[in-house]
Amino acid sequence: MTTLQYLIRLITYRTRLYVFNALAWSIIYLVPIVPGLITKEFFDSLTGSGSLKMGTWGIIALVLGASVGRVVVIVLGFITDVQFRFRMGMMLRRNLLQHVLKQPGARAIPVSPGEAISHFRDDVDQSEEAASWSVDVFGLTCFAAVSSYILVGIDLQMTLLVFLPLVVVVSVAQLSTSRLQKYRAASRESTSRVTGAISEMFSNVQAIQVAGAEERVIERFRQFNDDRRRTMLKDKLMGEALNSIFANTVNLGTGLILLVAGQKMQSGSFTIGDFSLFVYYLTFITSIITNVGTFITHFKQMGVALERLLTLLQGAPARLLTLKDTLYLRKGHDEELAEVAAGSVASDAAGPLRALEVSGLTYRFPETGRGIEDVRLQLKGGSFTVVTGTIGSGKTTLVRTLLGLLPKDEGTIKWNGRVVQDPGTFFTPANSAYSAQIPRMYSDTLRNNILLGQREEDGALEGAIHAAVMEYDIEHLQHGLETMIGPRGVKLSGGQMQRTAAARMLVRDAQLYVFDDLSSALDVETEQKLWERLFESRGDATCLVVSHRRAALTHADHIIVMKEGRIEAEGTAEELLRTNETFQELWSGDERAKG
Numbered sequence: 001m002t003t004l005q006y007l008i009r010l011i012t013y014r015t016r017l018y019v020f021n022a023l024a025w026s027i028i029y030l031v032p033i034v035p036g037l038i039t040k041e042f043f044d045s046l047t048g049s050g051s052l053k054m055g056t057w058g059i060i061a062l063v064l065g066a067s068v069g070r071v072v073v074i075v076l077g078f079i080t081d082v083q084f085r086f087r088m089g090m091m092l093r094r095n096l097l098q099h100v101l102k103q104p105g106a107r108a109i110p111v112s113p114g115e116a117i118s119h120f121r122d123d124v125d126q127s128e129e130a131a132s133w134s135v136d137v138f139g140l141t142c143f144a145a146v147s148s149y150i151l152v153g154i155d156l157q158m159t160l161l162v163f164l165p166l167v168v169v170v171s172v173a174q175l176s177t178s179r180l181q182k183y184r185a186a187s188r189e190s191t192s193r194v195t196g197a198i199s200e201m202f203s204n205v206q207a208i209q210v211a212g213a214e215e216r217v218i219e220r221f222r223q224f225n226d227d228r229r230r231t232m233l234k235d236k237l238m239g240e241a242l243n244s245i246f247a248n249t250v251n252l253g254t255g256l257i258l259l260v261a262g263q264k265m266q267s268g269s270f271t272i273g274d275f276s277l278f279v280y281y282l283t284f285i286t287s288i289i290t291n292v293g294t295f296i297t298h299f300k301q302m303g304v305a306l307e308r309l310l311t312l313l314q315g316a317p318a319r320l321l322t323l324k325d326t327l328y329l330r331k332g333h334d335e336e337l338a339e340v341a342a343g344s345v346a347s348d349a350a351g352p353l354r355a356l357e358v359s360g361l362t363y364r365f366p367e368t369g370r371g372i373e374d375v376r377l378q379l380k381g382g383s384f385t386v387v388t389g390t391i392g393s394g395k396t397t398l399v400r401t402l403l404g405l406l407p408k409d410e411g412t413i414k415w416n417g418r419v420v421q422d423p424g425t426f427f428t429p430a431n432s433a434y435s436a437q438i439p440r441m442y443s444d445t446l447r448n449n450i451l452l453g454q455r456e457e458d459g460a461l462e463g464a465i466h467a468a469v470m471e472y473d474i475e476h477l478q479h480g481l482e483t484m485i486g487p488r489g490v491k492l493s494g495g496q497m498q499r500t501a502a503a504r505m506l507v508r509d510a511q512l513y514v515f516d517d518l519s520s521a522l523d524v525e526t527e528q529k530l531w532e533r534l535f536e537s538r539g540d541a542t543c544l545v546v547s548h549r550r551a552a553l554t555h556a557d558h559i560i561v562m563k564e565g566r567i568e569a570e571g572t573a574e575e576l577l578r579t580n581e582t583f584q585e586l587w588s589g590d591e592r593a594k595g
């Protein structure tokens with residue numbers, strides 16, 4: 001999609017509103033024609049070269065009327081502009097969000113969350129800005145056409161002599177704004193390097209001191225500051241020079257008119273009224289050139305914004321951005337939200353799990369070409385299966401691909417013999433629950449971090465806390481379950497976070513529980529307790545556990561050993577201890593780690 005096509009699609013999202021907006025702004029830009037003509041007539045009547053019948057009060061009434069009329073249309077214009085802009089922005093953000101939410105969880109956004117927020121905020125704003133400025137171009141063109149017609153009618157030679165040099169000066173100045181933008185980008189970049197360095201220094205004070213690197217760090221900081229000083233100076237100098245050119249063009253033009261008009265006025269071919277009209281339109285005509293320039297700049301920036309927004313689509317068709325749909329995430333979402341709030345809706349429950357079969361499951365990370373290859377596994381209902389293997393062998397990739405958090409390249413997943421078409425939406429409660437290798441906590445109470453919006457059923461929270469061996473930790477927190485945790489609260493230890501994530505998972509009823517390296521940060525005793533309690537409390541649920549720890553392996557009905565993205569061996573711990581070298585090493589490695 002080109003920038004122009006993008007602009008057209010944005011405009012046609014609400015064509016009527018856009019046309020109305022364009023009409024309002026065309027009128028706003030055209031209204032000053034009237035006071036100009038009145039002023040001309042007034043001066044001509046004073047010098048006797050024209051006759052104005054309405055008298056001084058009539059003129060004042062006309063000028064006032066035109067001004068009030070303009071104010072009213074400006075208010076209308078802002079209303080239509082705001083309506084148009086916000087609808088367009090909401091449409092873009094809704095489409096982006098809808099796309100991101102449909103993506104497999106682990107690959108929903110291809111950039112850091114901070115960058116994604118800036119795409120949602122700044123790039124959408126930039127697109128709005130360009131579409132909104134395109135309206136001004138209509139109005140300005142209308143004004144330029146009508147005023148040129150009037151001025152040329154009065155004196156063609158004067159019009160050309162005065163406005164051509166001005167158009168050249170302002171256009172050249174406008175063209176150099178692209179250089180100004182380059183300077184501005186460079187000064188922003190250098191400023192963000194300086195602030196980045198400050199934040200790195202503050203967060204790494206200890207590391208800097210331990211390495212005795214104070215001098216070198218300060219030297220680097222000084223270089224960043226020097227660079228910032230240079231780029232800021234260029235930016236400011238260029239900015240001020242352009243500002244003064246724009247600010248003085250009207251004075252320059254008035255001077256030109258005075259020079260050229262003197263002779264003509266003497267000969268009587270140019271009246272005082274004509275002079276006043278030229279000076280009056282001068283301001284508006286110079287602002288036309290700068291405003292058209294501003295639109296061109298916004299249009300260029302819109303092209304950059306479009307490119308950045310497309311990165312969020314990760315190769316999906318660009319037209320997804322401007323899909324003309326109603327402004328809900330999904331149709332009928334109001335009723336659905338109401339039901340969810342009442343706790344009555346879960347995902348489509350597929351019923352008790354009797355068998356989960358996976359065949360040919362493959363996912364390769366595009367960046368490294370690594371991942372998993374042709375994985376086949378079977379989980380019987382109620383079984384406890386452990387996936388183990390060396391570091392980087394593909395354990396996490398396997399569970400994430402199975403759960404639809406990564407988009408499988410190939411393979412089939414069957415739940416009770418029926419193919420799961422969209423694992424990402426299927427493997428959610430009440431079918432399945434998952435705790436990730438690195439749990440995420442929110443700045444909220446511990447209770448809310450576990451429940452994550454779920455309604456508190458009788459005893460479910462207590463049961464989950466007990467199974468996750470968290471009761472002791474909660475007793476020792478100052479406000480128990482109401483303690484604020486996360487980035488802006490109490491910092492939980494790695495083991496506490498893992499157990500909070502386990503409780504979060506267990507508080508949800510599910511047929512299949514998937515644990516990724518749940519116990520890696522736990523001491524031996526807590527880990528033993530955790531697996532025992534889980535084993536007791538899971539009821540009929542099926543468990544798929546990623547771990548290389550003995551406490552988990554000894555509970556397993558079935559163990560899968562991964563190596564370099566493929567299943568190397570399968571069996572019980574006893575069988576594998578006899579037959580598989582990788583498993584023997586993992587088993588004895590865990591023993592050494594304990595020792």
Ligand SMILES: Nc1ncnc2c1ncn2[C@@H]1O[C@H](COP(=O)(O)OP(=O)(O)OP(=O)(O)O)[C@@H](O)[C@H]1O
Pocket residue numbers: 365366367368369370371389390391392393394395396397398437
């Ligand atoms: N985001 C990613 N981008 C590119 N390659 C990745 C990514 N995540 C993992 N990989 C690669 O995929 C392979 C499998 O990684 P995975 O995280 O599944 O291993 P693992 O067995 O879970 O390891 P660990 O025990 O350290 O958690 C590794 O070679 C890894 O380098």
